[in-house]
Amino acid sequence: MNFLKIAICSIFFGLLSNAVLLGDVSAKSLVGEGVVVRALDKVTARTQDLSIGIGQTARYGTLEITARKCLKRPPEDTPEISTFLEIRELKEDEDPLLVFNGWMFASSPALNALEHPVYDVWVIDCKISEGPASSDKE
Secondary structure, three states: OHHHHHHHHHHHHHHHHHHHHHOHHHHHOEEOOEEEEEEEEOOOOEEEEEEEEEOOEEEEOOEEEEEEEEEEOOOOOOOOEEEEEEEEEOOOOOOOEEEEEEEEEOOOOOOOOOOOOOEEEEEEEEEOOOOHHHEOOO
């Protein structure tokens, strides 16, 4: 079962990376100024919504969450929010440990999820500016 999950993820991310490299996804998507993620502490069952600007870091428990990129499909297209996150675990007297580095998708949080015994993190929204500079024309 684990092999099947890895194979499906590899195919999906291969297609996604090709689309991103060719400009297919970002040409149609709006580029966000920040991301909203929801973090869950599995021990206490408490959740918290974190607003993180692109290039900025937020802390939840022992996790440091850095947002690198956020893409949101326009309202007339199929809804999708894609966010590139780096998540590190901070432990006392140790160097930070990178526990997640990749894309998370709001429509399929289990597709590429943070695997951590205490915390869950998933994407809720991508903050888009109101001005015309919000679409990616690269």
